Amino acid sequence: MGRWEPDAAGRLREAAMALYAEHGYDGTTVAEIADRAGVTARTFFRHFADKREVLFAGSELLEQLMVKALADAPADATPMEAVAAAVLASAEFFDDIRREYSRRRQGVINATPELRERELIKMAALTSALTKGLLERGVAPDVAPLAAETGVAVFRVSFERWISDPDGEPIVDIIRSTLKTLKALSGLTA
Amino acid sequence: MGRWEPDAAGRLREAAMALYAEHGYDGTTVAEIADRAGVTARTFFRHFADKREVLFAGSELLEQLMVKALADAPADATPMEAVAAAVLASAEFFDDIRREYSRRRQGVINATPELRERELIKMAALTSALTKGLLERGVAPDVAPLAAETGVAVFRVSFERWISDPDGEPIVDIIRSTLKTLKALSGLTA
DNA sequence: TCGAGTGATGTCATTGACTGACATCACAAT
């Protein structure tokens, strides 16, 4: 366990998840996480901006994935069709192997207001990234934000449903189903 | 300025707004806020849970207002009609006198990630309150969250538009217009 | 009028997140 074990960030992530799950977020100190990972607290903060961020590493990847799918949607797709493509693309990120991990992680997040806040701002970042992507597709400025917001809502609802049942359908199917529900709901908007 | 000047909470709110606006959120310490309000830092934390919360006092009132409007909507209203009623009710909260204050406050919030996080969780609380209200109206469990989420999106977009133009229309009209845009968007959902 | 009670405040001490400055180590290229 010398100074140079590789992947300090990875060890810190695992340590944090384990400790947050066991003692809760508040009941865990950064020093404890660092100890378990075999590094110093100072090193923790070199890898993650703060105590919350350690649970959200990788969220940029998901965002990139969805933005790319949005951009790659057919030019003649409607705004919501493009958004739907982006949300469906997120399914790549969540294969069934990650379902248990996702469920565990979400449990920790839901139990801690501070972590919920961080999650929300990640979702907001996703929303504005999608909005930007829509604008670049030429979508009207008053339509783009609403379409993006709606898309993220679909993602959230689907994700939650996905992790709520360990043996449920794959997330792609859940997303499709949620999109259908949305469509039905739209009929009631009048 | 004895120990018993009334409305310490109010003085703390004003002091915080002024200092956050002038030196930024990070550039302001709780001790400075307390000093300006003529109290101790310890007293600050007796009135507000943390350094962020001081900018969000009163958000429960808005929530209650909207939930009540939702509950008071005609029994035969569709889910989105009820939600629309709730969003429109929020207009009571934002008369034109508050527009300048709201704009100022929003500037501070937008400039500070930590405050954005707090704002987002308030919105999330609003969403779940509306969801609960919808469920109590008998709305289907898979429809309620989406309807609530959509309603909050409408509120956010409208609010932002409202404060972006000091001499623009009153917020009620902006909300109505946003609801129309949403309706148009729904047509594209297919 | 006085003394007990109450609620808001002050004081003090402590923990823990986070940061800057600087030293140090492992490894690589020369």
Added chain:
DNA sequence: ATTGTGATGTCAGTCAATGACATCACTCGA
């Protein structure tokens, strides 16, 4: 062997947040 370079450790310090306890201003009943 020498020198760099990047990741880490060490140390000191700031500041948010909390618990424990004292104190003050004011109220009310004896």
